[in-house]
Amino acid sequence: MKKMLMTVIMFVLVSTTVLAGCGNNGGNNKPAGTNNANEATPTPTPTAEAVKAKPFTVSLRHIQIGEAQKFRKAILDDVVAKTEAEVEGLTFELDAVEDSVNRFTKLPAEMAAGNPPKIFDLFGGAGDALKYGAAGRLLDLAPIITELGLDGSFLNLDQFTQDGKVYGLPIGGNTEGFYYNEELFATLGIAQPTTFEELEKAAQTLKDNGYTPFAMGSKGAWVPAMLINTLIGRYAGPEAISGFPAGTAKFNSPEVVAAYTKYAEWVDKGYFTKGELGFEYADMLNEFVTGKAGMMFDGSWRSSVFSDEAQAGALTNKFGFFSMPAVPGGVGDQTFVNGNYSNGYGFSADLTEQELVAVKAFIKNLYSEEMQLRGLLEDGLLPSIKLSADATSKVEDKIVKQVINIMGASGGAFSHFDSTVPSAVYKESEDLLLKLIAGKETPQSVGDKIQAVQDAQ
Structure with missing residues (x-):
């Protein structure tokens, strides 16, 4: 990762640049959702109104287990509740699994069998997101990022991006x-x-x-x-x-x-x-x-x-x-x-229309300035999206300030x-x-x- 990346990150954390005015990914990524000239325009994804509101469940695998993860779990719970309230008929089915068990045991077996959860904790990089994406197991999020107006919002998607496709979203840095x-x-x-x-x-x-x-x-x-x-x-x-x-x-x-x-x-x-x-x-x-x-x-x-x-x-x-x-x-x-933007959520490529509506709402709610700021203030988690100067000015935690200063003074x-x-x-x-x-x-x-x-x- 080049020195430019850290410069961009810290500029975002302290500048007065507003979120809507930003136009790049903060790394060397092709902007999410950008198609090559010879690629077809993505088929519009269904809206909540277009899907018949019948009861359905969406499986959600997370690793927020134990006292040390309680703040991140609380944020996830609030995102889940907000999404369920927005999508008629939706109920999330949460599955808490220890980090290494999910990454190295359960998820690889599920990917091999073609039956992963609909939403799940996922690491980026060649050994995880990019491998599963190349195998056709992960939903390409590039068109969804564009549809939700999140183009240019993410600080770095390098470890989830391959050939213009985005196979996951980091929860933070x-x-x-x-x-x-x-x-x-x-x-x-x-x-x-x-x-x-x-x-x-x-x-x-x-x-x-x-x-x-x-x-x-x-x-x-x-x-x-x-x-x-x-x-x-x-x-x-x-x-x-x-x-x-x-x-x-x-x-x-x-x-x-x-x-x-x-x-x-x-x-x-x-x-x-x-x-x-x-x-x-x-x-x-x-x-x-x-x-x-x-x-x-x-x-x-x-x-x-x-x-x-x-x-x-x-x-x-x-x-x-x-x-x-x-x-x-x-x-x-x-x-x-x-420094890393390597852990977040991935989404199964095998989704019904209702499940796709739920996934879009989940992404919209989790990757909002409100929830990303909560992660920074309550859990010390560096945001994965660009926050306004007004948002980052609310940081009071001593160690979080030390971390931000260290990253700002680093060469990369x-x-x-x-x-x-x-x-x-x-x-x-x-x-x-x-x-x-x-x-x-x-x-x-x-x-x-x-x-x-x-x-x-």
Whole structure:
């Protein structure tokens, strides 16, 4: 992702440009809904009035489970209620499924069988949305975006767009970095790290004083993979992430192996939660908010937890956020951040007329300024559409402001390599990362084995 992307994003967040006056996608996308000259004009989709109002249900798969997701679930519930009220006869049938189970188990099986839910949580990229779209399983949203007047509204649809077709819509954006316990840092005389040396010194000071430096729950390999992805972006450079599938970057290159080496070094030094392979994502958060760990590497989507007394308890509003510092000898622009517009909703290509009316109403209601602003204010979720300056001026959350400032000062953003590489490559990377943590693989063997799978694609 180029520097221009981050410039556009932050310009949108602070400028007085109104939504209706914007005319590009914020990335390098062909504008959603634009047809090639030789393409036929899309057949108009049915309106609510044109469809006989008989009772019907629409299945909706979501991953908003647990206390930490309660704000996003509340927004979804309100969108569902509003859509049901608008579309006569409609009842949504909600199906709550854990993130990794949906992405790696249920949805692939349903796609293979041709019977996915009508609306479902979906990741972008070659391993998910683009693959399912090419197989004919996903609804092309480009004409619907145009019909709803949302052309040019989305900040970035790159990971859902292929050959002018749009196969999903991101619910929001995010970046990843270190949350830290400000109160604990002050007690131990630790300043917020601004260099890699200061970061490692802070980790050692925490360990020496009986605290876990980095809370970690690695039972789900995607959790430590967030940190590995960012270390790769630092050591091998931002271009490495998109370079893996293109062949311009190799997993077994010295730079990528250096990222795995640093992670293994931190494991050996005891910087992560003891027994991390047996702890879930939720366990990691619990260790952090109870003051047992000084830092936690996680996404900006977690920010709402730290201002919520029900979740943060006595440490409410006593946390800060910073991005990964530059690493010694790192390749490329070290101000780049790990940033994504990669998770959202997809829609089945197999819809009745009534279901299509419901899908259009759902999209209209979810991707409104009202709901996107609520996501930013209540959940710390960076919006996926352009918001007016009046809307963003309402942001008061300390960590959300820190995130926005970090993204504004960055040279650009690189995505997760799981959104750029084939599914088999990412699955291998997860398996090998867990073995690296367990001491059953070396950094070099991890790089060599992942690259072998990539070469076989």
